[in-house]
Amino acid sequence: MTSASFRPSPKQSEPATPGQLSSTRKFVYWIISVFVSVVALVAVLEVGSYFLLKSQGIQSALFLRSEDETVLGRDQFREAYRTLDPHLAFTYGKNSEKLLEVQKTNRWIDGFLLESPAQRGLRKPIILALGGSTTDGVKFPGSWPEQLAKILDEHNIQATVINGGIGGYTTSQDLFKLIRDGFEFQPDIVIEYGGVNDGWRYSVSNHLMVHPYQESILKVATGQDIPRILPSAMTLARQYLPMKGSIDYSLGVGSKRTRAQTFKKNMEIMQAATISQGGQFYAVIQPFSFYQSKHASPNPQSVGLEFISGVTELYNEILFLTNTRDYIHDATQALEGATEVVYQPDGVHLNSAGNKIIAEYMFNLIKDPLTQAPPN
Structure with a gap:
């Protein structure tokens, strides 16, 4: 009998216990629930911002601004x-x-x-x-x-x-x-x-x-162009959280x-x-x-x-x-x-x-x- 006959066999991995499997699932479920909650919160903020802007007479994109909606406009003109x-x-x-x-x-x-x-x-x-x-x-x-x-x-x-x-x-x-x-x-x-x-x-x-296009030009010039992602929420946020020290613009005296x-x-x-x-x-x-x-x-x-x-x-x-x-x-x-x-x-x-x-x-x-x- 050779010495190889006396080598110990590889240790078999022990099956996961019910408790371990439950902990893994709980972690995955927690990750998924956090993700879904964040997505839902962001969706509510974006939709709410969209309708709030609309009530102000501001037309905004919802969730994603098309590539065509740039400073060059998007319609037939x-x-x-x-x-x-x-x-x-x-x-x-x-x-x-x-x-x-x-x-x-x-x-x-x-x-x-x-x-x-x-x-x-x-x-x-x-x-x-x-x-x-x-x-x-x-x-x-x-x-x-x-x-x-x-x-x-x-x-x-x-x-x-x-x-x-x-x-x-x-x-x-x-x-x-x-x-x-x-x-x-x-x-x-x-x-x-x-x-x-x-x-x-x-x-x-x-x-x-x-003209709205004039304001679009000013927004681009001052770095306030509407973001591609979540355009409504970001636009609304900028109304209440302006960046200090940034270049701003004016449209003159408001009219009723x-x-x-x-x-x-x-x-x-x-x-x-x-x-x-x-x-x-x-x-x-x-x-x-x-x-x-x-x-x-x-x-x-x-x-x-x-x-x-x-x-x-x-x-x-x-x-x-x-x-x-x-x-x-x-x-x-x-x-x-x-x-x-x-x-x-x-x-x-x-x-x-x-x-x-x-x-x-x-x-x-x-x-x-x-x-x-x-x-x-």
Whole structure:
């Protein structure tokens, strides 16, 4: 018999006792319960913060902010957002592919598109059009200012149509743009075409003259941009726990004016400013397919019920202005005589047929002062 026969066999591991197994399970259960409790607490904080911010008029993402929701924006106007403007938030610029396309046939002057043939230059009388995406001639070719220029040509009326419409602008941005830039063209006629954007979230709560994008830029510049994770809870926390010593920003004096009161104020200032500069001002409240229109889309979700409610509330409060101020005009029913499709699927923007009707409406509105204008 060899010495190997006397080697002790390896010690067998003893099975775990019931007590040991129970302790392990208790530890695992404890870890899981702590994890679930933390997740539940965080979820409650995030959801609660979301609704609290919403009650303050602040729209926030829930749990996770999409990569698309950046300083460049996330909607169809993102292309315009790529060129910052210190007073207006954004405009079109050299980074806009659509603008490069439009510039092949039209002249662009820092936020303004000449709808009349570029080779003519700026011929008097000059008609300046302002508004949001329903006026915008870069994002939406075939705009009503473009069609108005064609109508003037058809009637052999020498005039220049300048389109200052930018998607996403409210009457507040148009007011700033008119005072800062528009009067540089010495317009004889200024047309403000709007209403829809003033009824939606294109302004900051209690600071209706400020576009939300302007605040987004300031937040990024001061390191207060909304976090990607738990954006609502983090945004609310920053309201009550500001970082000491950090750069801050101001949106000016807060205002308790309603959207309708802000619209009224903007029109009054634009009217007075235009007259002071020797021009005539026309404010036109635009049609909206979901406001007393037979052209309403069968699917209100194309824009959302909250959007429709906001615009409807605004219109119900501002349309009376057309009875007390002769420079404010109600075009909400201008498309009701049309039998063809005049709206794009979203029920906000018009197709070529709709824009032509609006252009004809504008022509009839300004025809007399145009024909009475002194020669160049």
